[in-house]
Amino acid sequence: MKLEVTGLTKCYGKTQALKELSLQIESARIVALIGPSGGGKSTLLRVLGGLETPDKGSIAVNAHALPRTPRELQAYRRRNGFLFQQFNLFPHLTALKNITLPLEKVHGYSAGRAIKIAEETLARFGLGDHQYKLPAQLSGGQQQRAAIARAVAHQPELLFLDEPTSALDPEMTAEVLELIQELALAGQDIIFSTHEMGFAKEVANQIGFVADGKIEELASATDLFSDTASPTCRRFLSKVMRY
Amino acid sequence: MTARQKIANAMVAVALAAAAVWLFTAVFQALGRQTDWNKAWEYRETLWRGWQTTVGISLAALIGSLIFGALFLLGQRSPLPVVRWSCRAFLEFVRDTPLLVHLLFGYFVIFAPLMSRSLSAYGLNDKLVISILLLSVFEGAYLGEILRGGLESIPKTQWESARAVGFSPFQIYRYVIIPQTLRRVLPAMAGLFVSLIKDSSLLNVIGVTEYFYNTKNFISRSYAGLEGYIPLAVGYLLLTLPLAWLSHRLERHFRHET
Numbered sequence: 001m002k003l004e005v006t007g008l009t010k011c012y013g014k015t016q017a018l019k020e021l022s023l024q025i026e027s028a029r030i031v032a033l034i035g036p037s038g039g040g041k042s043t044l045l046r047v048l049g050g051l052e053t054p055d056k057g058s059i060a061v062n063a064h065a066l067p068r069t070p071r072e073l074q075a076y077r078r079r080n081g082f083l084f085q086q087f088n089l090f091p092h093l094t095a096l097k098n099i100t101l102p103l104e105k106v107h108g109y110s111a112g113r114a115i116k117i118a119e120e121t122l123a124r125f126g127l128g129d130h131q132y133k134l135p136a137q138l139s140g141g142q143q144q145r146a147a148i149a150r151a152v153a154h155q156p157e158l159l160f161l162d163e164p165t166s167a168l169d170p171e172m173t174a175e176v177l178e179l180i181q182e183l184a185l186a187g188q189d190i191i192f193s194t195h196e197m198g199f200a201k202e203v204a205n206q207i208g209f210v211a212d213g214k215i216e217e218l219a220s221a222t223d224l225f226s227d228t229a230s231p232t233c234r235r236f237l238s239k240v241m242r243y
Numbered sequence: 244m245t246a247r248q249k250i251a252n253a254m255v256a257v258a259l260a261a262a263a264v265w266l267f268t269a270v271f272q273a274l275g276r277q278t279d280w281n282k283a284w285e286y287r288e289t290l291w292r293g294w295q296t297t298v299g300i301s302l303a304a305l306i307g308s309l310i311f312g313a314l315f316l317l318g319q320r321s322p323l324p325v326v327r328w329s330c331r332a333f334l335e336f337v338r339d340t341p342l343l344v345h346l347l348f349g350y351f352v353i354f355a356p357l358m359s360r361s362l363s364a365y366g367l368n369d370k371l372v373i374s375i376l377l378l379s380v381f382e383g384a385y386l387g388e389i390l391r392g393g394l395e396s397i398p399k400t401q402w403e404s405a406r407a408v409g410f411s412p413f414q415i416y417r418y419v420i421i422p423q424t425l426r427r428v429l430p431a432m433a434g435l436f437v438s439l440i441k442d443s444s445l446l447n448v449i450g451v452t453e454y455f456y457n458t459k460n461f462i463s464r465s466y467a468g469l470e471g472y473i474p475l476a477v478g479y480l481l482l483t484l485p486l487a488w489l490s491h492r493l494e495r496h497f498r499h500e501t
Binding site: 049051074077078081082083084086087088089090091092101102105106107150 | 398400401403404405406407408409410411414418419422423426
């Protein structure tokens with residue numbers, strides 16, 4: 001993917017979540033965003049994913065300017081996939097129905113084809129036995145995996161993951177991270193934010209350190225951890241990597 | 244339950260049963276000799292017609308209250324502040340004044356002078372139409388609040404997820420928000436419809452010949468006692484118990500999903 005962001009500003013009321021943020025990535029398949037909570041990772045992802053419109057600035061994803069009108073943004077969201085920390089699934093629908101409903105209603109697949117794809121995707125993610133369960137009957141890790149299945153069932157151009165494991169215990173975190181890694185190896189373009197430093201280092205091509213509404217540092221995974229330029233980033237890493 | 248609680252439970256059960264038996268025997272001893280079920284049998288047709296009217300009004304007002312409830316809900320979510328505030332003010336007024344006042348004022352002061360003649364010209368029973376309208380507005384006000392509460396209780400993440408999946412605003416309501424809202428409000432709605440049926444008995448004050456009105460007439464004409472009041476209670480229970488049962492069932496059914 002190619003990302004060009006210049007002068008991006010986004011405010012919620014009086015708080016400035018993003019302050020003139022700029023970011024240039026020529027080509028990377030997997031991009032990770034790390035940084036302190038409240039630093040702007042989520043907001044940046046939400047803007048890139050077409051869930052929020054920026055107050056100022058220009059954004060181009062794969063050489064196309066990000067649309068501004070609600071209708072075009074909806075079309076943009078349909079091409080991509082987005083995953084939140086938790087509560088992604090619709091609680092009144094089974095895991096299978098959670099996947100088939102968007103396939104049918106958003107992407108216009110026939111019922112039969114939607115079911116086939118949903119079954120295949122769930123089976124691939126190890127949820128074949130759980131397709132008729134409601135989200136409340138699944139563990140947190142299973143819910144998150146089913147939600148990822150929904151986000152990739154229509155083969156999105158880009159997959160956005162906003163702290164996909166922050167609400168999970170270590171064991172479930174591992175099962176979800178494994179799945180994301182598998183998607184990455186299979187060639188899916190992914191932008192994700194995370195607090196799992198080891199995972200970011202292993203999977204991402206480029207890592208952006210986001211703090212105080214700006215990209216403080218952007219580097220390849222190895223460079224960012226071994227040869228940290230920004231002092232804020234160094235302080236952050238030394239704190240989170242201590243234990 | 245611990246052993247002590249079991250003993251206490253059994254003792255309270257016995258005491259309550261004894262109190263109930265005592266009350267019933269006392270009432271029947273006082274009134275039993277005067278109770279003549281033939282009287283009720285003689286008036287069966289009037290009572291039956293009244294009961295049918297109650298069922299008809301309740302059904303019509305149920306549908307009417309759904310329409311008004313939906314309107315009040317939309318009004319309160321309108322992007323125009325003046326619509327929102329008028330709606331709020333009207334709902335507050337309706338919910339904070341007695342239904343009896345609505346019926347008397349609504350019928351004698353507002354609607355009868357305005358509509359009675361034209362309704363009769365169309366061959367409609369003006370009392371029935373107006374009472375259905377008044378009852379629909381009153382219950383619709385409560386329903387609007389139930390629906391609003393239900394809708395607002397759907398977590399923000401559901402709207403977000405639906406948007407992220409690529410649903411259009413209409414599809415978000417159609418496939419995600421409304422199904423979940425209905426699951427949450429159905430038990431309360433069934434409860435409200437129980438109230439609606441009971442409230443329809445107040446229509447006797449404007450002279451609608453529904454079940455309560457006809458039974459009251461029968462009682463005062465024939466000096467009936469138990470043989471009037473027992474069928475009255477049973478007549479309403481026949482309508483409300485199934486609804487109450489449904490309400491509890493729905494509540495239990497949907498509890499498992501969250």
